[in-house]
Amino acid sequence: MKQAIDELLERYYEGETTLAEEKRLREFFQQETIPPHLQSHAEQFRYFAATREQQPSAAFTQQLATKLTRPEPTRLLGLTPWTLRLAASVALLLLGFVGGIFYNQHQNPVADAPLPSAVSPAAEMKKVLAFSSLSETSASERIQAVNQSFEMTQADQATTQLLINTLNFDANVNVRQAACQALTHFEHEPGVREALIQSLSIQTDPNVQITLIEMLVAIKEKRAVQEMQRLAKRPQVMDVVRQKAQEGINSLAQLS
Amino acid sequence: MDLQAFKQRILPVQGRLFRLAQLFLRNREEAEDALQDVLMRLWSNRQQLDAYHSVEALAVQMTKNLCLDRLKAHRRQPVTATDDYQNVLATDDSPYRQVELLDSASQMQRLIDALPDQQKLLIHLREVEDYSFDEIEQITGLTTNNIRVILSRTRQRLRDDYLKVNNNETGY
Numbered sequence: 001m002k003q004a005i006d007e008l009l010e011r012y013y014e015g016e017t018t019l020a021e022e023k024r025l026r027e028f029f030q031q032e033t034i035p036p037h038l039q040s041h042a043e044q045f046r047y048f049a050a051t052r053e054q055q056p057s058a059a060f061t062q063q064l065a066t067k068l069t070r071p072e073p074t075r076l077l078g079l080t081p082w083t084l085r086l087a088a089s090v091a092l093l094l095l096g097f098v099g100g101i102f103y104n105q106h107q108n109p110v111a112d113a114p115l116p117s118a119v120s121p122a123a124e125m126k127k128v129l130a131f132s133s134l135s136e137t138s139a140s141e142r143i144q145a146v147n148q149s150f151e152m153t154q155a156d157q158a159t160t161q162l163l164i165n166t167l168n169f170d171a172n173v174n175v176r177q178a179a180c181q182a183l184t185h186f187e188h189e190p191g192v193r194e195a196l197i198q199s200l201s202i203q204t205d206p207n208v209q210i211t212l213i214e215m216l217v218a219i220k221e222k223r224a225v226q227e228m229q230r231l232a233k234r235p236q237v238m239d240v241v242r243q244k245a246q247e248g249i250n251s252l253a254q255l256s
Numbered sequence: 257m258d259l260q261a262f263k264q265r266i267l268p269v270q271g272r273l274f275r276l277a278q279l280f281l282r283n284r285e286e287a288e289d290a291l292q293d294v295l296m297r298l299w300s301n302r303q304q305l306d307a308y309h310s311v312e313a314l315a316v317q318m319t320k321n322l323c324l325d326r327l328k329a330h331r332r333q334p335v336t337a338t339d340d341y342q343n344v345l346a347t348d349d350s351p352y353r354q355v356e357l358l359d360s361a362s363q364m365q366r367l368i369d370a371l372p373d374q375q376k377l378l379i380h381l382r383e384v385e386d387y388s389f390d391e392i393e394q395i396t397g398l399t400t401n402n403i404r405v406i407l408s409r410t411r412q413r414l415r416d417d418y419l420k421v422n423n424n425e426t427g428y
Contacts (some may be wrong), residue, residue, distance in 0.1 A: 012411060013408060013411050013412050013415070014408050015403075015404040015405065015406075015407040015408030015411070016404070016408075019386055019388060022382075022383070022386075023386075040415065040418070040419055040422075041415060043360050043361075043363075043364050043418055044364065044383075044411070044414050044415060044418070046360075046361070047360075047361055047364040047365070047368075048383035048384050050361060051275060051278075051279075051380075051383075051384045052275075052384050054271075054274065054275050054278055055271050055274065056270060056271065056274040056287075056288055056291060057284070057288065060288045060291075060292070061270070063292075064270075064292060064295060067292070067296065068259060068262070068263075068295075068299060069259065
């Protein structure tokens with residue numbers, strides 16, 4: 001045994017011993033009684049054996065455990081800052097879009113209010129110009145309704161008929177005049193020219209008569225010549241109108 | 257590497273790292289501080305740890321370097337804290353023997369402190385932590401032969417120094 005230890009020690013100092021052999025040596029020198037001639041070797045082994053027992057304090061390991069677990073969530077956040085930023089920006093963008101859509105939806109009813117009537121000005125006009133509601137609407141309202149026809153590029157039979165009725169039967173001179181002007185817009189609609197010629201015999205107000213003559217000349221309606229001649233001969237018609245009718249006849253005659 | 261893997265692979269090594277830090281710093285608080293530093297660095301770099309062949313070797317290297325850096329930065333000798341040995345050696349020995357052991361233990365500690373860093377590290381890894389030559393090779397980058405030679409020299413030197421000190425003291 002002692003022989004073996006001596007031999008082991010020799011190899012130990014040469015750096016030739018294995019871990020198992022070093023363990024044997026360590027255990028040997030941990031004994032209470034060590035042969036005197038080996039005493040001088042003991043201290044190293046004891047020292048290193050004692051050092052093996054050192055451990056970090058319990059307080060330290062506890063502190064470390066909390067440190068490792070506590071920062072975990074923030075670290076995870078820190079690990080993916082770009083994904084978070086991306087998500088935030090996308091969310092913000094979506095919010096902007098949604099906000100914009102909502103804003104528009106709430107704005108539109110106000111902004112679009114005149115639009116539905118613009119979509120169907122004819123209907124609006126018909127409502128105002130309807131003969132039955134004549135007493136309920138003011139002249140300016142009816143003029144406005146007539147003027148709406150200017151915005152229309154095409155008019156159907158009902159619209160032109162409505163304007164013709166207004167021209168012939170509206171109580172207000174100005175409305176009739178406006179209807180006259182509106183009708184010249186639709187000179188190519190069937191029945192409009194005829195209605196204008198016919199109206200020349202119906203109208204009694206000089207203003208409307210003059211307007212009618214001017215309009216008929218403007219649309220170069222030769223069939224109106226007969227009506228105008230009749231108007232020019234009629235004694236109860238104002239001189240100005242008769243003069244205007246004569247001028248119209250002349251200018252229409254020149255066209256041919 | 258998640259927290260579970262980290263706990264399984266790194267935390268068992270912390271005793272070793274602590275003793276290594278103690279070897280250089282010779283102060284419990286400073287050693288714990290260095291150890292915590294190393295562990296937190298490993299933790300924050302845990303994504304890259306799988307690339308290493310041996311995380312333990314890496315941790316040992318990091319601890320050694322960190323301790324040496326700190327010693328250099330502080331420009332002072334390690335603080336001797338012998339109180340650790342009082343705890344360790346508290347056995348049922350007689351008080352006289354305890355003092356004697358404590359005395360020789362601190363003697364031995366001074367002798368080790370006097371060693372060059374490389375010798376200090378090698379003998380510590382071998383004697384205290386039971387590292388094989390292969391493992392020491394991984395940590396230090398030295399060849400097995402080199403390790404053997406340095407180890408042999410350090411062992412002999414420690415004994416010689418010890419004998420010298422004690423012969424002087426006891427007047428042999």
